[in-house]
Amino acid sequence: MKNQELIKFGLISLIIDVIIIWFYVYKFEKPDPSVSIAAILIVPSLLIINLILGFILLVIKNKFSKIFFINSLLSPTIFYALWILWYNGYSSRYYIDYHFKSDNKLHELSLSKESDFFNISDISTQKNGFTTGLYSGKYDIVGDTILMIDDTIRMFIIDDKLIGFPNDFKTRFKLEEQ
Structure with missing residues (x-):
């Protein structure tokens, strides 16, 4: 039961990550090639934020700390993939x-x-x-x-x-x- 709860929370947080990142890249920011350098700042920020949250939850002995450590790798990867996909179709749009x-x-x-x-x-x-x-x-x-x-x-x-x-x-x- 404990593992199922962790997996469920992990999947929900992953879905939330994808929605937030998709909304940021495709609906809010709509970056042009001149701001592509922003990925250099955003990707490490996502990693650091998730590591800090994971560490805080680990210190207070929260069972969800593992999810944030896993998310520290998944979130920047998802952001980078969506960022690159945006630029692949930029010119034709x-x-x-x-x-x-x-x-x-x-x-x-x-x-x-x-x-x-x-x-x-x-x-x-x-x-x-x-x-x-x-x-x-x-x-x-x-x-x-x-x-x-x-x-x-x-x-x-x-x-x-x-x-x-x-x-x-x-x-x-x-x-x-x-």
């Missing part, structure tokens, strides 16, 4: 990304799903996750055409073809959605 080649260089065109912002980068020389930004500005969807306006240039996307890219105004670059 917030951007429509296309790739195309021009002058033997690979370019990426990103259209924001939450605003009217676009960005074109050279990703052929991508080093350490950094790309070379080429053009950025606002876009507008008019019928089946996407008009993109930079400070110096106007480009169009019609039938998955980019028209007006500055390297060659006459070429229609075939866009491949990623």
Whole structure:
């Protein structure tokens, strides 16, 4: 009976952990890649908090102290897994990304799903996750055409073809959605 009670409490606390962490990552925080460093602070904090609670319960001879020691390993692991899963789908949730080649260089065109912002980068020389930004500005969807306006240039996307890219105004670059 004693072990069943411990297992039941452990499962309930695990479920509560998952719900709280899921709610924090997916509903409250919704982190973007610029704050991914926060995991370095949160993961050890979860470990330390659970170890302290486990130690306090051990000192007062509470039978649930074992659960907090086990949870000190499970909670940071669950948080880290949910954090990583959030980032795996980040780009596709917030951007429509296309790739195309021009002058033997690979370019990426990103259209924001939450605003009217676009960005074109050279990703052929991508080093350490950094790309070379080429053009950025606002876009507008008019019928089946996407008009993109930079400070110096106007480009169009019609039938998955980019028209007006500055390297060659006459070429229609075939866009491949990623």
